Protein backbone atom coordinates (compact mmCIF):
# COMPACT_ATOMS: atom_id res chain seq x y z
CA UNK A 148 0.00 0.00 0.00
CA UNK A 149 1.08 3.56 -0.68
CA UNK A 150 0.44 6.64 1.43
CA UNK A 151 -0.35 10.19 0.30
CA UNK A 152 -0.56 13.62 1.89
CA UNK A 153 -3.97 15.00 2.88
CA UNK A 154 -3.02 18.02 0.73
CA UNK A 155 -1.86 16.28 -2.42
CA UNK A 156 -2.55 12.78 -3.66
CA UNK A 157 -0.04 12.84 -6.53
CA UNK A 158 3.11 12.05 -4.56
CA UNK A 159 3.04 8.53 -3.16
CA UNK A 160 5.12 7.34 -0.23
CA UNK A 161 5.97 3.93 1.17
CA UNK A 162 4.85 3.25 4.74
CA UNK A 163 8.45 3.34 6.00
CA UNK A 164 9.01 6.75 4.42
CA UNK A 165 5.72 8.09 5.80
CA UNK A 166 6.76 6.94 9.28
CA UNK A 167 10.26 8.39 8.97
CA UNK A 168 9.04 11.74 7.64
CA UNK A 169 6.17 12.10 10.12
CA UNK A 170 4.70 14.97 8.11
CA UNK A 171 4.54 15.28 4.30
CA UNK A 172 6.74 17.94 2.66
CA UNK A 173 3.65 20.04 1.85
CA UNK A 174 2.69 20.14 5.54
CA UNK A 175 -0.15 17.63 5.12
CA UNK A 176 -0.68 14.44 7.11
CA UNK A 177 -0.11 10.99 5.68
CA UNK A 178 -3.16 8.86 4.93
CA UNK A 179 -3.52 5.53 3.10
CA UNK A 180 -4.10 6.08 -0.61
CA UNK A 181 -7.30 4.18 -0.09
CA UNK A 182 -8.71 2.58 3.06
CA UNK A 183 -8.95 -1.19 2.56
CA UNK A 184 -12.30 -2.96 3.06
CA UNK A 185 -12.64 -5.99 5.31
CA UNK A 186 -15.22 -8.72 5.89
CA UNK A 187 -15.88 -9.74 9.47
CA UNK A 188 -15.44 -13.34 8.31
CA UNK A 189 -11.74 -12.66 7.55
CA UNK A 190 -11.24 -12.71 11.33
CA UNK A 191 -13.07 -15.95 12.13
CA UNK A 192 -11.09 -18.00 14.61
CA UNK A 193 -8.94 -15.05 15.65
CA UNK A 194 -9.42 -13.85 19.21
CA UNK A 195 -6.15 -12.56 20.70
CA UNK A 196 -5.43 -8.95 19.93
CA UNK A 197 -1.91 -9.56 18.58
CA UNK A 198 -3.28 -12.03 16.00
CA UNK A 199 -6.11 -9.68 15.03
CA UNK A 200 -3.51 -6.89 14.78
CA UNK A 201 -1.44 -8.83 12.27
CA UNK A 202 -4.41 -9.78 10.09
CA UNK A 203 -5.74 -6.23 10.12
CA UNK A 204 -2.44 -4.41 9.57
CA UNK A 205 -1.01 -6.63 6.83
CA UNK A 206 -2.66 -4.78 3.90
CA UNK A 207 -1.09 -1.51 5.12
CA UNK A 208 2.37 -3.13 5.25
CA UNK A 209 2.18 -5.00 1.91
CA UNK A 210 5.17 -4.23 -0.26
CA UNK A 211 6.96 -2.22 2.43
CA UNK A 212 10.42 -3.05 3.81
CA UNK A 213 8.76 -3.63 7.20
CA UNK A 214 6.28 -6.25 5.93
CA UNK A 215 8.32 -9.23 7.11
CA UNK A 216 8.72 -7.64 10.56
CA UNK A 217 5.03 -6.97 11.10
CA UNK A 218 4.31 -10.10 13.10
CA UNK A 219 7.11 -9.48 15.58
CA UNK A 220 6.21 -5.78 15.82
CA UNK A 221 2.64 -6.79 16.75
CA UNK A 222 3.85 -9.31 19.34
CA UNK A 223 6.13 -6.70 20.95
CA UNK A 224 3.45 -4.00 20.98
CA UNK A 225 0.38 -5.90 22.13
CA UNK A 226 2.04 -7.66 25.04
CA UNK A 227 -0.16 -6.25 27.81
CA UNK A 228 -3.89 -6.76 28.36
CA UNK A 229 -6.44 -4.56 26.54
CA UNK A 230 -9.63 -5.93 28.08
CA UNK A 231 -13.21 -5.14 27.17
CA UNK A 232 -15.11 -5.43 30.44
CA UNK A 233 -18.87 -5.37 30.90
CA UNK A 234 -20.23 -2.55 33.05
CA UNK A 235 -23.80 -3.76 32.59
CA UNK A 236 -25.54 -5.87 29.93
CA UNK A 237 -25.42 -3.10 27.31
CA UNK A 238 -22.39 -1.08 28.33
CA UNK A 239 -18.75 -2.14 28.22
CA UNK A 240 -15.46 -0.44 29.02
CA UNK A 241 -12.46 -0.65 26.70
CA UNK A 242 -9.52 -0.39 29.08
CA UNK A 243 -6.61 1.12 27.18
CA UNK A 244 -4.56 1.93 30.28
CA UNK A 245 -2.69 -1.27 31.18
CA UNK A 246 0.48 -0.34 29.31
CA UNK A 247 3.76 0.76 30.91
CA UNK A 248 2.80 4.41 31.47
CA UNK A 249 -0.91 3.93 32.11
CA UNK A 250 -2.36 5.75 29.06
CA UNK A 251 -3.56 4.62 25.63
CA UNK A 252 -0.62 6.45 24.05
CA UNK A 253 1.56 3.50 25.06
CA UNK A 254 0.07 1.45 22.23
CA UNK A 255 0.88 3.87 19.42
CA UNK A 256 4.27 4.78 20.86
CA UNK A 257 5.35 1.14 21.32
CA UNK A 258 4.34 0.22 17.79
CA UNK A 259 6.11 3.23 16.30
CA UNK A 260 9.26 2.52 18.32
CA UNK A 261 9.38 -1.06 17.05
CA UNK A 262 8.97 0.14 13.46
CA UNK A 263 11.90 2.54 13.84
CA UNK A 264 13.97 -0.14 15.53
CA UNK A 265 13.52 -2.51 12.60
CA UNK A 266 14.51 0.13 10.07
CA UNK A 267 17.97 -0.41 11.49
CA UNK A 268 19.27 3.11 10.96
CA UNK A 269 20.73 5.64 13.34
CA UNK A 270 18.06 8.18 14.19
CA UNK A 271 17.29 10.84 16.77
CA UNK A 272 13.72 11.28 17.89
CA UNK A 273 12.78 14.75 19.07
CA UNK A 274 9.48 15.40 20.87
CA UNK A 275 7.88 18.16 22.87
CA UNK A 276 5.45 17.05 25.55
CA UNK A 277 2.92 18.54 27.90
CA UNK A 278 2.55 15.26 29.78
CA UNK A 279 1.43 11.81 28.62
CA UNK A 280 3.08 11.66 25.19
CA UNK A 281 6.64 12.14 26.40
CA UNK A 282 6.54 9.35 28.96
CA UNK A 283 4.86 6.92 26.56
CA UNK A 284 7.54 7.70 23.96
CA UNK A 285 10.40 7.41 26.48
CA UNK A 286 9.14 4.09 27.77
CA UNK A 287 8.57 2.76 24.25
CA UNK A 288 12.04 3.70 22.93
CA UNK A 289 14.08 3.01 26.06
CA UNK A 290 17.20 0.94 25.30
CA UNK A 291 16.40 0.45 21.62
CA UNK A 292 19.59 0.26 19.59
CA UNK A 293 20.61 3.01 17.16
CA UNK A 294 17.88 5.32 18.44
CA UNK A 295 18.35 8.36 20.66
CA UNK A 296 15.37 10.19 22.09
CA UNK A 297 15.24 13.80 23.23
CA UNK A 298 12.19 14.99 25.13
CA UNK A 299 11.46 18.65 25.82
CA UNK A 300 9.10 19.50 28.66
CA UNK A 301 8.18 22.88 30.18
CA UNK A 302 9.55 23.78 33.60
CA UNK A 303 6.88 23.94 36.31
CA UNK A 304 3.98 23.24 33.94
CA UNK A 305 3.47 19.53 34.51
CA UNK A 306 2.51 17.54 37.58
CA UNK A 307 5.09 16.03 39.89
CA UNK A 308 4.06 12.55 38.81
CA UNK A 309 4.29 13.46 35.13
CA UNK A 310 7.75 14.90 35.73
CA UNK A 311 8.92 11.74 37.44
CA UNK A 312 7.59 9.74 34.48
CA UNK A 313 9.71 11.88 32.16
CA UNK A 314 12.92 11.97 34.14
CA UNK A 315 13.30 8.39 35.32
CA UNK A 316 15.15 7.26 32.16
CA UNK A 317 18.79 7.03 31.22
CA UNK A 318 20.72 5.31 28.46
CA UNK A 319 19.33 6.50 25.10
CA UNK A 320 16.75 8.94 26.53
CA UNK A 321 17.57 12.57 27.26
CA UNK A 322 14.89 14.62 29.02
CA UNK A 323 15.33 18.37 28.88
CA UNK A 324 13.51 20.76 31.15
CA UNK A 325 12.91 23.91 29.13
CA UNK A 326 12.82 27.31 30.75
CA UNK A 327 9.54 28.21 29.02
CA UNK A 328 6.06 26.85 28.39
CA UNK A 329 4.76 24.05 26.18
CA UNK A 330 4.46 26.38 23.18
CA UNK A 331 8.17 27.21 23.52
CA UNK A 332 8.99 23.49 23.53
CA UNK A 333 6.93 22.97 20.37
CA UNK A 334 8.49 26.00 18.70
CA UNK A 335 12.03 24.71 19.32
CA UNK A 336 11.09 21.31 17.89
CA UNK A 337 9.62 22.96 14.77
CA UNK A 338 12.74 25.10 14.33
CA UNK A 339 14.95 22.05 14.63
CA UNK A 340 12.95 20.27 11.92
CA UNK A 341 13.12 23.33 9.66
CA UNK A 342 16.93 23.39 9.79
CA UNK A 343 17.66 20.93 6.95
CA UNK A 344 21.38 20.72 7.62
CA UNK A 345 21.07 19.83 11.29
CA UNK A 346 18.10 17.61 10.60
CA UNK A 347 20.26 15.59 8.23
CA UNK A 348 23.25 15.58 10.59
CA UNK A 349 21.26 14.16 13.50
CA UNK A 350 18.81 12.16 11.36
CA UNK A 351 15.92 13.78 13.20
CA UNK A 352 12.53 12.11 13.26
CA UNK A 353 9.39 12.77 15.21
CA UNK A 354 7.18 10.55 17.34
CA UNK A 355 4.24 12.86 17.84
CA UNK A 356 0.67 11.73 17.58
CA UNK A 357 0.20 12.64 13.92
CA UNK A 358 2.70 9.98 12.86
CA UNK A 359 0.88 7.33 10.83
CA UNK A 360 2.92 4.73 12.76
CA UNK A 361 0.93 5.64 15.87
CA UNK A 362 -2.45 5.85 14.23
CA UNK A 363 -2.46 2.40 12.59
CA UNK A 364 -1.97 0.40 15.82
CA UNK A 365 -4.71 2.50 17.46
CA UNK A 366 -7.11 1.10 14.88
CA UNK A 367 -6.37 -2.38 16.18
CA UNK A 368 -8.22 -2.06 19.49
CA UNK A 369 -11.34 -0.85 17.70
CA UNK A 370 -11.14 -3.75 15.28
CA UNK A 371 -10.68 -6.26 18.09
CA UNK A 372 -13.24 -4.84 20.53
CA UNK A 373 -15.95 -4.41 17.88
CA UNK A 374 -15.45 -8.04 16.84
CA UNK A 375 -15.46 -9.28 20.45
CA UNK A 376 -18.62 -7.33 21.22
CA UNK A 377 -20.38 -8.41 18.05
CA UNK A 378 -19.54 -12.06 18.65
CA UNK A 379 -20.75 -11.95 22.27
CA UNK A 380 -23.88 -9.81 21.88
CA UNK A 381 -24.82 -10.28 18.24
CA UNK A 382 -25.15 -6.54 17.60
CA UNK A 383 -22.97 -3.59 16.65
CA UNK A 384 -21.80 -1.44 19.58
CA UNK A 385 -21.61 2.36 19.49
CA UNK A 386 -18.40 3.97 20.77
CA UNK A 387 -18.02 6.95 23.04
CA UNK A 388 -14.50 8.35 22.85
CA UNK A 389 -12.76 11.18 24.74
CA UNK A 390 -11.26 13.58 22.19
CA UNK A 391 -8.20 15.84 22.23
CA UNK A 392 -6.05 15.84 19.10
CA UNK A 393 -8.54 13.37 17.61
CA UNK A 394 -6.00 10.60 16.97
CA UNK A 395 -7.77 8.01 19.09
CA UNK A 396 -11.20 8.80 17.66
CA UNK A 397 -10.01 9.07 14.08
CA UNK A 398 -8.79 5.48 14.35
CA UNK A 399 -12.34 4.42 15.26
CA UNK A 400 -13.81 6.41 12.37
CA UNK A 401 -11.42 4.71 9.93
CA UNK A 402 -12.22 1.29 11.36
CA UNK A 403 -15.97 1.79 10.87
CA UNK A 404 -15.37 2.96 7.28
CA UNK A 405 -13.35 -0.20 6.63
CA UNK A 406 -16.36 -2.42 7.38
CA UNK A 407 -16.16 -3.35 11.07
CA UNK A 408 -19.33 -3.71 13.16
CA UNK A 409 -19.61 -0.26 14.71
CA UNK A 410 -22.86 1.65 15.06
CA UNK A 411 -22.67 5.26 16.24
CA UNK A 412 -19.47 7.11 17.13
CA UNK A 413 -19.77 9.84 19.74
CA UNK A 414 -16.86 12.13 20.60
CA UNK A 415 -16.72 13.78 24.02
CA UNK A 416 -14.50 16.78 24.65
CA UNK A 417 -13.85 18.68 27.85
CA UNK A 418 -14.59 22.43 27.92
CA UNK A 419 -12.37 22.84 24.83
CA UNK A 420 -15.24 22.58 22.39
CA UNK A 421 -13.78 22.95 18.89
CA UNK A 422 -15.01 19.50 17.81
CA UNK A 423 -18.55 19.66 19.30
CA UNK A 424 -18.92 23.16 17.84
CA UNK A 425 -17.85 21.89 14.42
CA UNK A 426 -20.55 19.21 14.46
CA UNK A 427 -23.26 21.63 15.53
CA UNK A 428 -22.32 24.55 13.26
CA UNK A 429 -20.41 22.92 10.39
CA UNK A 430 -17.59 25.43 10.95
CA UNK A 431 -14.10 24.46 12.06
CA UNK A 432 -12.80 27.21 14.32
CA UNK A 433 -9.53 26.41 16.10
CA UNK A 434 -8.83 28.56 19.15
CA UNK A 435 -6.58 28.86 22.21
CA UNK A 436 -6.93 25.91 24.52
CA UNK A 437 -7.99 26.29 28.14
CA UNK A 438 -6.98 24.26 31.17
CA UNK A 439 -9.40 21.62 32.44
CA UNK A 440 -9.34 18.61 34.76
CA UNK A 441 -8.88 16.33 31.73
CA UNK A 442 -5.62 18.02 30.75
CA UNK A 443 -4.49 15.55 28.07
CA UNK A 444 -7.51 16.76 26.09
CA UNK A 445 -6.77 20.49 26.44
CA UNK A 446 -6.46 21.06 22.72
CA UNK A 447 -7.66 24.09 20.75
CA UNK A 448 -6.58 22.96 17.26
CA UNK A 449 -6.91 19.16 16.99
CA UNK A 450 -4.01 18.00 14.82
CA UNK A 451 -5.87 15.06 13.26
CA UNK A 452 -8.81 17.15 12.12
CA UNK A 453 -7.16 17.42 8.72
CA UNK A 454 -7.36 13.64 8.32
CA UNK A 455 -10.99 13.67 9.36
CA UNK A 456 -11.82 16.36 6.80
CA UNK A 457 -9.97 14.43 4.10
CA UNK A 458 -12.12 11.33 4.67
CA UNK A 459 -15.27 13.38 5.11
CA UNK A 460 -14.81 14.85 1.63
CA UNK A 461 -15.15 11.40 0.10
CA UNK A 462 -18.28 10.45 1.96
CA UNK A 463 -19.93 12.36 4.76
CA UNK A 464 -19.23 10.86 8.17
CA UNK A 465 -22.05 10.52 10.71
CA UNK A 466 -20.94 11.65 14.15
CA UNK A 467 -22.17 13.28 17.32
CA UNK A 468 -20.05 15.26 19.74
CA UNK A 469 -20.56 16.83 23.17
CA UNK A 470 -18.57 19.07 25.47
CA UNK A 471 -18.35 18.13 29.16
CA UNK A 472 -17.57 20.74 31.83
CA UNK A 473 -15.22 20.23 34.76
CA UNK A 474 -18.26 20.21 37.04
CA UNK A 475 -19.83 17.37 35.04
CA UNK A 476 -16.50 15.51 35.04
CA UNK A 477 -16.41 15.60 38.84
CA UNK A 478 -20.06 14.62 39.22
CA UNK A 479 -19.58 11.73 36.80
CA UNK A 480 -16.51 10.36 38.60
CA UNK A 481 -18.55 10.32 41.85
CA UNK A 482 -21.63 8.80 40.25
CA UNK A 483 -19.78 6.06 38.38
CA UNK A 484 -18.06 5.04 41.59
CA UNK A 485 -21.33 4.91 43.56
CA UNK A 486 -23.30 3.14 40.85
CA UNK A 487 -20.80 0.66 39.42
CA UNK A 488 -17.94 0.65 41.93
CA UNK A 489 -15.62 1.82 39.17
CA UNK A 490 -12.88 4.42 39.54
CA UNK A 491 -12.27 6.36 36.33
CA UNK A 492 -9.91 9.17 35.27
CA UNK A 493 -11.18 12.66 34.30
CA UNK A 494 -10.77 11.94 30.56
CA UNK A 495 -12.75 8.71 30.74
CA UNK A 496 -15.38 10.61 32.73
CA UNK A 497 -16.26 12.69 29.65
CA UNK A 498 -17.25 9.47 27.87
CA UNK A 499 -19.25 8.23 30.86
CA UNK A 500 -21.09 11.55 31.16
CA UNK A 501 -22.76 10.75 27.82
CA UNK A 502 -22.55 6.96 27.85
CA UNK A 503 -24.50 6.57 31.09
CA UNK A 504 -27.53 8.28 29.53
CA UNK A 505 -27.75 6.06 26.45
CA UNK A 506 -29.72 2.84 26.17
CA UNK A 507 -28.27 1.14 23.11
CA UNK A 508 -25.26 -1.23 23.11
CA UNK A 509 -22.13 0.81 23.65
CA UNK A 510 -18.45 0.74 24.43
CA UNK A 511 -16.92 3.53 26.50
CA UNK A 512 -13.25 4.16 25.87
CA UNK A 513 -11.07 4.50 28.99
CA UNK A 514 -7.92 6.41 28.02
CA UNK A 515 -5.87 6.61 31.24
CA UNK A 516 -5.51 4.86 34.57
CA UNK A 517 -7.18 6.88 37.37
CA UNK A 518 -4.06 6.71 39.56
CA UNK A 519 -2.28 9.04 37.14
CA UNK A 520 -4.81 11.67 38.26
CA UNK A 521 -4.93 10.68 41.91
CA UNK A 522 -5.07 14.28 43.17
CA UNK A 523 -8.34 14.85 41.33
CA UNK A 524 -9.97 11.45 41.65
CA UNK A 525 -9.17 10.44 45.21
CA UNK A 526 -11.14 13.18 47.04
CA UNK A 527 -14.15 12.55 44.78
CA UNK A 528 -14.44 8.84 45.50
CA UNK A 529 -13.12 9.14 49.05
CA UNK A 530 -11.05 6.04 48.61
CA UNK A 531 -7.34 5.48 48.11
CA UNK A 532 -6.49 5.17 44.41
CA UNK A 533 -3.49 2.88 44.13
CA UNK A 534 -0.86 2.76 41.41
CA UNK A 535 -0.93 -0.55 39.58
CA UNK A 536 2.31 -2.55 39.49
CA UNK A 537 3.23 -1.56 35.94
CA UNK A 538 3.39 2.16 36.62
CA UNK A 539 4.41 2.07 40.25
CA UNK A 540 8.15 2.14 39.62
CA UNK A 541 8.02 5.68 38.25
CA UNK A 542 7.39 7.00 41.72
CA UNK A 543 10.60 5.67 43.13
CA UNK A 544 13.12 5.77 40.28
CA UNK A 545 15.68 8.55 40.69
CA UNK A 546 15.51 11.46 38.31
CA UNK A 547 17.88 12.48 35.53
CA UNK A 548 17.40 15.39 33.16
CA UNK A 549 19.13 18.38 31.59
CA UNK A 550 18.02 21.98 31.58
CA UNK A 551 18.00 24.46 28.71
CA UNK A 552 16.81 27.94 27.86
CA UNK A 553 14.05 28.08 25.27
CA UNK A 554 16.39 28.39 22.29
CA UNK A 555 17.54 26.19 19.45
CA UNK A 556 21.25 26.92 20.17
CA UNK A 557 20.82 25.63 23.70
CA UNK A 558 19.15 22.49 22.36
CA UNK A 559 21.99 21.82 19.90
CA UNK A 560 24.57 22.24 22.65
CA UNK A 561 22.88 19.34 24.47
CA UNK A 562 22.19 17.18 21.43
CA UNK A 563 25.81 17.15 20.25
CA UNK A 564 27.50 15.31 23.14
CA UNK A 565 24.45 13.08 23.62
CA UNK A 566 24.18 11.89 20.03
CA UNK A 567 27.95 11.56 19.53
CA UNK A 568 28.61 9.00 22.24
Ligand SMILES: *Cc1c(COP(=O)(O)O)cnc(C)c1O
Pocket residue numbers: 250251252279356389390391392393394395396443444494514515
Ligand atom coordinates in the same frame (compact mmCIF):
# COMPACT_ATOMS: atom_id res chain seq x y z
C1 LIG B 1 -3.98 11.98 24.60
C2 LIG B 1 -5.10 11.67 25.50
C3 LIG B 1 -6.45 11.87 25.12
C4 LIG B 1 -6.83 12.50 23.81
O1 LIG B 1 -6.59 11.65 22.72
P1 LIG B 1 -6.44 12.23 21.25
O2 LIG B 1 -5.97 11.11 20.43
O3 LIG B 1 -5.43 13.34 21.33
O4 LIG B 1 -7.78 12.72 20.84
C5 LIG B 1 -7.45 11.49 26.00
N1 LIG B 1 -7.16 10.95 27.20
C6 LIG B 1 -5.89 10.75 27.61
C7 LIG B 1 -5.65 10.17 28.94
C8 LIG B 1 -4.81 11.09 26.77
O5 LIG B 1 -3.55 10.89 27.19
